[in-house]
Amino acid sequence: MDEKMNTKANIKDVASKATVSIATVSRFLNGKTERMSKETALKVQAAIKELNYVPNDAARQMITKKSRMIATIVADVDDYFATEMFKGISSILDAQGYTAVLFDSDTDKNREQGILKIIGEKSFDGLIMQPMLKTEADLRVAVKRNLPTIIVDRELSDSNLANVVTNNFDISQQVTKYYMNQGFERVIVITGELSGVSTREERYSGIRSVSSDAILMEVPSADTKLSHTYDKLKNTLIRDDKRTVIFALKERWLLHLLPKIMADGFMANQQVAVTGFSDTEVIKAINPGTSLINQNPFLLGASAAELLLNELNGEIVTKNKKIIIPAEFK
Amino acid sequence: MDEKMNTKANIKDVASKATVSIATVSRFLNGKTERMSKETALKVQAAIKELNYVPNDAARQMITKKSRMIATIVADVDDYFATEMFKGISSILDAQGYTAVLFDSDTDKNREQGILKIIGEKSFDGLIMQPMLKTEADLRVAVKRNLPTIIVDRELSDSNLANVVTNNFDISQQVTKYYMNQGFERVIVITGELSGVSTREERYSGIRSVSSDAILMEVPSADTKLSHTYDKLKNTLIRDDKRTVIFALKERWLLHLLPKIMADGFMANQQVAVTGFSDTEVIKAINPGTSLINQNPFLLGASAAELLLNELNGEIVTKNKKIIIPAEFK
Incomplete structure (x- = not known):
């Protein structure tokens, strides 16, 4: 032998x-x-x-010469949604001997470009990003090399990069139907600037597919405590006695509006209902009876990491692949 | 010429x-x-x-061969305190052409050791960490090279690394005095496991320096919604009519207890006051009248980054340097 x-x-x-x-x-x-x-x-x-x-x-x-380091860029590292997504990404990559590191674009496109340039220059093996930029071309200009990339939470136009998103349109449609079936007559949508952010646009479209005359209230960025927005909302509510659902596209808006709405007695007799997208347990702590849309950022991240591993291992073609993670209404 | x-x-x-x-x-x-x-x-x-x-x-x-990349490790990336600290770090490093990247130890010492090992192997120029580990020796075992390091938020024993912390003892003492001067007779301290976490120990010592018979209630990790802890708290409150301050060493405890305390009417006639360390605007949204201790995580991070830059530039000796950032009570 x-x-x-x-x-x-x-x-x-x-x-x-x-x-x-x-x-x-x-x-x-x-x-x-x-x-x-x-x-x-x-x-x-x-x-x-x-x-x-x-x-x-x-x-x-x-x-x-692989570094086994994966770069993750989120739009705002202060968002629980973003960090839970990162924990989901880490949970999958860790098990495969990769390490995820987190970058914060701080909702600043220029900053994001700078980070992408650095990631392109360093020996990161892959990238998972919640983008501020709008097209794959913008990404390529900054990264300057063929870096396996997965887009998460938001969608790019003119891109065939793999993508993981919440079922924003469907869940918004479904929740709006639920309230209309309960006899509510009007929807007021509370959101940051709608234009250009794919998640917000999808959610608003889902609501409008059921309630075409939904009222859109965009919170100006200067109105940090929403006192101005609440005045506007209150004026609409007291003008008539239509049963109204207030539908917030982001938890932060609910956090400021809900205590005011409760204090002014609008929720008595189910005259007004409040709902929206919510990531943490805060709103239920303020009012346990509120029904909310819970996304699953951990699973969004984990799924993006799985797609990236597929691409790194050359096992499965991920181009043009789209994974939709359902949100829960409860 | x-x-x-x-x-x-x-x-x-x-x-x-x-x-x-x-x-x-x-x-x-x-x-x-x-x-x-x-x-x-x-x-x-x-x-x-x-x-x-x-x-x-x-x-x-x-x-x-400097990478101009600085590693940051936080204990839990889901904490707003941690991510604001990271934003503070980035704000200073960015201006000097360094890039901060964030790692999450997920409050897991083994995970932290793994991350430190990787940081040691890669070409990071410096490290800022909110440690799970307890001594500088633990750090050296994992990193295995001479990496400029700043410790933030917590303190190590047997260490001469530069350190940036909140005035945990002083602010806790000062706030306890404030309530005692208002005629409150008893303090109940709500915290996670006290032993071994320097910030919590400092806070508790500050409270006890004024109210030596403060009651300690440690929230068991299984009691996620604090229903068990609230029962215990309630039993203590109804046993007599001592005016009581509930002092939470972390915002999360307040978030769960405050709505229950309010609903049960304990706060009527200032019989019970609630205070504690709070990082976000959540508690004020639930009850605008609450006075809280606000730390300054952004400044903690920025100060740590400044210390690190000093060390990287070889300008100032940072060994044994300690910076204390005052918290605000309002």
Whole structure:
């Protein structure tokens, strides 16, 4: 029996058995067989099989110069939604020996461009981002290399990058129907500036598909405590006695409006109902009876990480793939 | 006039003018003059002055192999306190051409050790951390290289690393005095497990320095909605009619207890007051009259980043330096 059989084969053994260079074996192991003859590829494959060669992780890393670091960019690191998404991403990547690091674009497009440029220059193996930018071309301009990328929470136009999003349209439609069936007659939508943010646009479209005359109230960015917006809302509510649902596209708006609405007695006799997208347990703590839309940011992140791993392992084509994670209304 | 004067001098020009190697000039530029004769250092300095040589940032980076990436580790990325601290760190580092990246130890010591090991292996220039580990020795075991490090929010034992913390003891003492002066007779402290977390221990000591018989209620980790803790609290409150301050060492406890305390009418006639450490605007939204301790996580982060920059620039000795950021009671 050959002595060699008792020790673990390494990449050099494979190269010499296949009579090719170590670089060729490395290229084969990393799936870069485009510029390799079929004959060479088969020789390497046969040598690997015969020697029972298993590239270990460390060796693989050395060969590939992979950093096993994955960059994540979120729009605002202060949002619980964003950090839970990051925890979901980490949970999947950790198990595969990758480390996720978090960057904050701070809802600033220029800042995001700067971060992308740095990620492009450093040896990150992949990128998961909740984008401020609008197109894949914007991304390419900044990154300047072929970096496996998954888009999460929002959608790009003119892009075939894999994408993971909440069922924003469907859940908004479904919840609006629920209130209309309960005899509510009017919807007031509370949101930040609608235009250009795909999640908000989808949600508003879902509401309008049921209630075409839903009233849109965009909160001006200067109105931090929503006192101005509440005055506007109150004026609408007291003008007539239509039963009204107040539908907030973001938890922050509810946080400021709900205590005021409760204090002014609007919720008595189910005259006014309040609902919206909510990520934390805060609103239920203020009013346990509120029904809310809970997204699943952890699962959004985990699913994005799975897509990225598929792409990194070259197993599955992820281009144009879209995963939709249902939100819950409860 | 020398032709050379019209073009920008580079590091090679400096080396040849000083008749030393490029490596020597590089060491000089990076302040590593320990193993350089005084004569050599003076020659390099003279050549730099004569040629009016200014190392540009890119060149400096190439010379030093600095990545200009700073690692930040927080205990729980879902905490607003942690992410605001990160925003503070970024605000200072950005302006100096450094990029901060965020890691989440997820309040898991083993996970933190793994992250530290990775940071040690990669080319990060510095580290700012809110530690789970307890000593500098634990840190050194994991990082295995001389990485400039600043400790923030918590304190290590047996450590001379620079440290930025809130005035936890003083503010807790001051707030307890305030309530005692208002005629309150009893303090109930609500906290997670006290032992081993320096911030909590400092706060509790501050309270006890004024009210030595303060009642300690540690929330068991399984009691996520605090229903068990509230039952215990309620039993204590109804047993007698002592005017009581409920002092939460973390906002999350207030979030769950305050609506229950209000609903049960305990706050009528100022029989019970509620206060504590609070990072967001949530509690004021639930009850605008609550007085709270606001820390300044942004400033904590910014101050830690300034200390780190001092250390990276070799300008100021930061060892044993401690910066205390006052919290506000309002």
